[in-house]
Amino acid sequence: xxxxxxxxxxxxxxxxxxxxxxxxxxxxxxxxxxxxxxxxxxxxxxxxxxxxxxxxxxxxxxxxxxxxxxxxxxxxxxxxxxxxxxxxxxxxxxxxxxxxxxxxxxxxxxxxxxxxxxxxxxxxxxxxxxxxxxxxxxxxxxxxxxxxxxxxxxxxxxxxxxxxxxxxxxxxxxxxxxxxxxxxxxxxxxxxxxxxxxx
Numbered sequence: 001x002x003x004x005x006x007x008x009x010x011x012x013x014x015x016x017x018x019x020x021x022x023x024x025x026x027x028x029x030x031x032x033x034x035x036x037x038x039x040x041x042x043x044x045x046x047x048x049x050x051x052x053x054x055x056x057x058x059x060x061x062x063x064x065x066x067x068x069x070x071x072x073x074x075x076x077x078x079x080x081x082x083x084x085x086x087x088x089x090x091x092x093x094x095x096x097x098x099x100x101x102x103x104x105x106x107x108x109x110x111x112x113x114x115x116x117x118x119x120x121x122x123x124x125x126x127x128x129x130x131x132x133x134x135x136x137x138x139x140x141x142x143x144x145x146x147x148x149x150x151x152x153x154x155x156x157x158x159x160x161x162x163x164x165x166x167x168x169x170x171x172x173x174x175x176x177x178x179x180x181x182x183x184x185x186x187x188x189x190x191x192x193x194x195x196x197x198x199x
Contacts, residue, residue: 001161006103010096021090024055024082031078032059037091042108045128050100052108053091057082086175092131104164105130106152109192116194117149124152127159134163137170145192 014021028036038056041049057079061069068074075083082088095101101108108129114122135143135151143151155163 002102002164003099005161005164006096009103010093014093014097017090020087024087024090027078028056032056032076035060038088041111042129043111043114043125044100044108045125047114047125048100049111050095050098050108052101053094055082055088055091057088089131096131100128102128102130104132104167106133106155107136113192116192118195120153121149121195123156124149126156132167132171134167137167137174146195 025036035056038054038058039051042052044050057076058071058074059076061074063069079088092101093103096103105128106124117124133152134155135148138151139147
C-alpha cells in the first residue's frame with residue numbers, strides 16, 4: 001500500500017513541479033554552474049546503499065592548492081534558498097520512484113555513520129528512508145542527533161498511513177513557515193561523530 005502511494009504521489013508531484021524543476025536547473029547553470037545535481041552515497045532499508053539525488057547548492061570554488069573550500073564558503077545564495085525551501089530535495093523523488101526511498105521515513109544518512117549508531121538507533125534502517133519524516137516535523141535540523149534518532153525509532157514503531165499523512169501535512173507548514181532551521185551560518189546538521197561525543 002505504501003509503495004503504491006509513494007509511486008503515485010511522486011509521479012503527480014514531479015508532473016506538477018516540472019516547471020519549477022526546469023527553472024531551478026537554469027538558475028543553477030547561470031548562478032552556480034555545473035554540476036546541477038548532487039549525488040551522495042547513503043544507506044537505505046536494511047543498510048542497502050544507494051545514491052541520493054538533490055539539486056546542487058554549492059559552487060566548486062577551490063583554494064590556491066586546488067582543494068575545495070569548506071562547505072560554508074561554497075554555499076551560494078541560491079543554494080541557501082533551495083535548502084531553506086526544501087526545493088533542493090525535489091530530485092529525490094526519483095529515488096522514491098526507483099524504490100530506494102519513501103516519501104515519509106527517517107532521513108537517509110551517510111554510510112560512514114553506520115558503526116557509530118547504538119543498536120537502538122540502528123533500527124531506523126528497518127524502514128525505507130524518506131524525503132520527510134517524523135524528526136523533520138519535530139525539530140528539523142535544529143535538534144540534537146540523539147533526539148533525532150529517538151524520533152526516527154519512534155516512527156519505525158508507530159508507522160501507519162494516517163501517521164504518514166499527518167507528517168506530510170505538517171511538512172507543508174514546516175517548509176512554508178521555515179520552522180526549526182538551524183540559525184547558524186551552515187543550515188545543515190553537524191556530522192554525527194558517535195554517541196560518546198554527545199552528552
